[in-house]
Amino acid sequence: MIRKTRQAFRSFFVKDFERLFLDFPDPWNLDKSNFQKKRFTKIEKIIKNIPHKTILEIGSAEGHLTKYLTNRSDNVTCLEISKQAIKRAKLRAPRAKYINSSFQNYNFNSQKFDLIICSEVLYYLKNKKEAVAKMEKMADFILMSNFGLWDVLFSFYFKQMSPIKKTFVFHLLELKFGIISLWSKKHV
Numbered sequence: 001m002i003r004k005t006r007q008a009f010r011s012f013f014v015k016d017f018e019r020l021f022l023d024f025p026d027p028w029n030l031d032k033s034n035f036q037k038k039r040f041t042k043i044e045k046i047i048k049n050i051p052h053k054t055i056l057e058i059g060s061a062e063g064h065l066t067k068y069l070t071n072r073s074d075n076v077t078c079l080e081i082s083k084q085a086i087k088r089a090k091l092r093a094p095r096a097k098y099i100n101s102s103f104q105n106y107n108f109n110s111q112k113f114d115l116i117i118c119s120e121v122l123y124y125l126k127n128k129k130e131a132v133a134k135m136e137k138m139a140d141f142i143l144m145s146n147f148g149l150w151d152v153l154f155s156f157y158f159k160q161m162s163p164i165k166k167t168f169v170f171h172l173l174e175l176k177f178g179i180i181s182l183w184s185k186k187h188v
C-alpha cells in the first residue's frame with residue numbers, strides 16, 4: 001500500500017525518469033490496466049485511417065503503446081529520455097527504432113515524420129510551446145492523448161500555430177476522461 005502510494009506520487013511529480021523506472025518497473029501500470037488497453041486499442045484504430053508510412057512516438061516509456069503502433073507500421077521511431085525504459089521497450093516492441101534523448105534536445109536534422117504520437121507526455125516537457133512548435137514543423141499529423149482538462153489547456157499551444165487544425169477529438173468517457181485528439185495539416 002505504501003509502495004503503491006509512493007509509486008503514484010513519484011510517477012505524477014517526476015524529477016528523474018531514469019530513477020523512476022529503476023525503482024518502479026511499469027510506473028503507470030500500463031501492463032495490467034484495462035483502461036490503458038482500451039486507450040491503446042483506440043489509438044491503433046484511429047491511426048489505421050491516417051495516411052502514414054513513418055511514425056515518431058515521443059516518450060515511449062516501456063513500449064506498451066509502441067507494440068500497438070508496430071502492428072500498424074513498419075517504420076516506428078521512439079524517442080525516450082530513459083535508458084532503462086528503452087531496455088524494456090526493446091523486449092516488448094522489438095520492431096521499433098529507439099533513440100535515447102529528450103525531445104527538446106534531440107536534433108532531427110530536418111528529418112520529418114508523417115505522424116507524431118505524443119501520448120501522456122506533454123505534461124512533462126519543459127517549454128511546451130516550443131515543444132509543440134517543434135512537433136508541428138516535423139509532421140502533418142500529431143496525435144495527442146491527454147487527461148481531460150489538460151487536453152483543453154494544451155490545445156492553446158496548437159491553436160497559435162497554423163495551418164495545423166484539430167480535426168478529430170475522441171472523448172473516452174468510459175476511459176475516465178481520457179481524450180485523444182488529432183491535429184492535422186491535411187484532410188483525413
Ligand SMILES: C[S@@+](CC[C@H](N)C(=O)[O-])C[C@H]1O[C@@H](n2cnc3c(N)ncnc32)[C@H](O)[C@@H]1O
Nearest residue numbers: 017059060061080081082102103119120121124
Ligand atoms: C506517462 S509515460 C507515456 C507512455 C506512453 N507514451 C503512453 O501513452 O502510455 C511518459 C514518458 O515520457 C518520457 N519523457 C518524459 N520527458 C521526456 C522528454 N523530455 N523527452 C522524451 N521523453 C520524455 C518518460 O520517460 C516516460 O517514459
